[in-house]
Amino acid sequence: MESARSALVIKSTGSWYTLRDDASGQTVTCRIRGNLRLKGSRTTNPVVVGDRVEYEQPEGATGVVTKILPRRNYIIRRASNLSKESHIIAANVDQAFLVVSLFLPSTNCEFIDRFLVTAEAYRIPVTLLLNKCDLYATDALQDAQTEFLKIYRSAGYEVIELSATQQTGIDAFKKMLPGKTSLLSGNSGVGKSTLIRAIDPSLDIRIGAVSASSSKGKHTTTFSEMYPLAGGGYLIDTPGIKGFGLIDIENDEICRYFPDLFRYAPRCGYYNCTHTHEPACAVREALRAGEIGLSRYESYLKLLDDDQKYRK
């Protein structure tokens, strides 16, 4: 009997997994043992990028993942809009970067806030990468940029302003990467691939994959992939993410994942204030005073009665 070896999962297609062996650093292609499909689990993928696993590879045979080591954290989304199943995007993530753009395309605030809440809930620090800053020269877009920076910086998030095409602000992003496993996410078209190429031109990622995953009406499951970076650390690219469903977060917990709202909650008149209709609500008071961004409060309300919120 071959003894188990340990490895990191760097790619998965749903039936095949690419591992990087801890001892040799070699890449190995494996399948998974059937009983790893967790009982009662509603996730579509039992083994994910970032997982630490044990595997066996008998001489001349295909390798088999035999065990998933406990996950430090993971980030998850709905498998598809109507599905009750969830899809784990990546596990054991040190930090996440959400790429956003205010123009061509304009990233929806609710999308950003859902991402932030999901990451807060799993205690994954997020940095926002405001890309395409070269495009925000008009008055209207400059105002949008100022507003964006104000809302998210005052909520406590780090925001890096950059332009992937003009190569500005790239270094501030790059210096956060060494030695860490970083997830890079964002809607289609915000510039993730351009940005990855700007930090490391040797990473020729998903050329030609874009049109396949963005064709409308087609249900395409796309899988994350992990890239070793020249300066150390890994970057996880997450193509084709359209939205995040909150999983296992109760209504009365949601507010605590909005740091800019939650800081007012202790001053609410009722200890169980939902900040929707109660008198003496300090959160709504702060909103009226312009201390909380309206879009943030609206995201909070949407997440409260989110019919897409489902349980694992």
Ligand SMILES: Nc1nc2c(ncn2[C@@H]2O[C@H](COP(=O)(O)OP(=O)(O)OP(=O)(O)O)[C@@H](O)[C@H]2O)c(=O)[nH]1
């Ligand atoms: N003006 C400007 N355009 C940019 C910038 N970054 C990316 N773009 C352009 O935006 C378009 C989309 O960029 P991609 O890098 O393919 O976006 P993506 O996020 O990887 O998109 P998906 O692969 O669909 O997830 C391309 O035409 C890029 O040239 C930027 O900083 N400024």
Ligand SMILES: [Zn+2]
């Ligand atoms: Zn309140």
